Amino acid sequence: MKHGVAPVPASGEGAESSTLAATAELGLPEFRAIAAIMMEDARIHLVESKIVLVHSRLSRRLRDHGLTRFSDYVALVRRDATERAAMVVALTTNHTHFFREDHHFDHLRRHVLPQLQASARARKPVRIWSAGCSSGEEVYSIAMCLAGDGTASASWLRQGDVKLLATDISPPVVESVAKGVYSASTVQPIPAAYRDRWLRPQGSDFVVADELRELVTARVLNLFDRWPMRQQYDVIFCRNVMIYFDDKAKAELEARFVEMLAPGGHLYIGHSERLIGPAAAAMESVGQTIYVKAGGGSR
Ligand SMILES: C[S@@+](CC[C@H](N)C(=O)[O-])C[C@H]1O[C@@H](n2cnc3c(N)ncnc32)[C@H](O)[C@@H]1O
Structure with missing residues (x-):
C-alpha cells in the first residue's frame, strides 16, 4: 500500500465501523505495532497487505472505546490485557464449513x-x-x-x-x-x-x-x-x-x-x-x- 496508510472505507463491505471510527486512519507504525502483538500472542503473521482488513476489523473496537485514533487504540491494547485478547479474537479468521475438503x-x-x-x-x-x-x-x-x-x-x-x-x-x-x-x-x-x-x-x-x-x-x-x-x-x-x-x-x-x-x-x-x-x-x-x-x- 502506497505510504502504508489504509484508505478509510466509506461504505459497502468493510465499512462495518461507525462514522466515528471510520474517520480513524491506520498508519504503518500502528499497523506494525498491532502486527507485533499478533505475532507475540498468537504467532499470526500479518503482512502489510492486510492493512485494510485490520482497519476494517478493528474499527468497531475503536468505536466501542470511543477512540478516534489508532495510536490511542494501540496504547489501550498495550495496557489492557482484556482488550489485547479481544483484538486477537477480532483479527482471527474463522471461515469454515461442514465437510470442507471432503x-x-x-x-x-x-x-x-x-x-x-x-x-x-x-x-x-x-x-x-x-x-x-x-x-x-x-x-x-x-x-x-x-x-x-x-x-x-x-x-x-x-x-x-x-x-x-x-x-x-x-x-x-x-x-x-x-x-x-x-x-x-x-x-x-x-x-x-x-x-x-x-x-x-x-x-x-x-x-x-x-x-x-x-x-x-x-x-x-x-x-x-x-x-x-x-x-x-x-x-x-x-x-x-x-x-x-x-x-x-x-x-x-x-x-x-x-x-x-x-x-x-x-x-x-x-x-x-x-x-x-x-x-x-x-x-x-x-x-x-x-x-x-x-x-x-x-x-
Ligand atoms: C480458517 S479457521 C479454520 C477452521 C477449520 N480448521 C477449517 O479448516 O475449516 C482458522 C482457525 O484457527 C484459529 N487460530 C488462529 N491462530 C490460532 C492459535 N495461535 N491457536 C489456536 N487457534 C488459532 C482461528 O481462531 C480460527 O478459528
Whole structure:
C-alpha cells in the first residue's frame, strides 16, 4: 500500500465501523505495532497487505472505546490485557464449513475408521483433536463420519472410550462448538443421511444431536501455549490454521503435533499447507495433505 496508510472505507463491505471510527486512519507504525502483538500472542503473521482488513476489523473496537485514533487504540491494547485478547479474537479468521475438503473425510471413513473401531474393541482409548476448530463444523463432520448414518453404526462410540477435542484461540467460536447450533444454510453441505440422523430442528436452525455433542469437548487453547492433554492422539486435524503462521511457527507446531500423535496416528492439514522441518522427515504422506506417523503396524 502506497505510504502504508489504509484508505478509510466509506461504505459497502468493510465499512462495518461507525462514522466515528471510520474517520480513524491506520498508519504503518500502528499497523506494525498491532502486527507485533499478533505475532507475540498468537504467532499470526500479518503482512502489510492486510492493512485494510485490520482497519476494517478493528474499527468497531475503536468505536466501542470511543477512540478516534489508532495510536490511542494501540496504547489501550498495550495496557489492557482484556482488550489485547479481544483484538486477537477480532483479527482471527474463522471461515469454515461442514465437510470442507471432503477427501479428508473419505479417507477418515475408509482407512482410519476401521482402525479406530479395532482400538475401541480392544478397550484402548480413541482420541481425536480438531486443532483450530473455529465454530465446530470440522469436529462435527469428523463425529458424523465416525457415527455413520444409523444407531447401529454409532454403537461402537457408545461402547468404547472415544473422545473428540476441539480447540481454538477464540472464545466465541469455542462457545459455538459447545452449543452445536447451525443455520439451515450452514448445514447444507452435510450429506443428507447424516443430516437426517444427527441434526434436529431448533426454531429456524439445527442442533447437533446430544449423542455427538457428548463426544466433543470444546476448549479455548492457543496452539503456542502449553498443551494440557496427557494422552497421545490417534488423529489430528489442523487445517487452514497454519496458513496464518510463518515458517518458524509452522515447523515448531508441526513437530509438536508429531510428538502428540500415537504411533500410526494420522495428521490432516489444509489444502495449501505442507509439512516442513522435522515433521516432514517424521511423517509419511498417505494422501493429499494426509500424513501418518511411523510405528503403527498396518496403518
Ligand atoms: C480458517 S479457521 C479454520 C477452521 C477449520 N480448521 C477449517 O479448516 O475449516 C482458522 C482457525 O484457527 C484459529 N487460530 C488462529 N491462530 C490460532 C492459535 N495461535 N491457536 C489456536 N487457534 C488459532 C482461528 O481462531 C480460527 O478459528
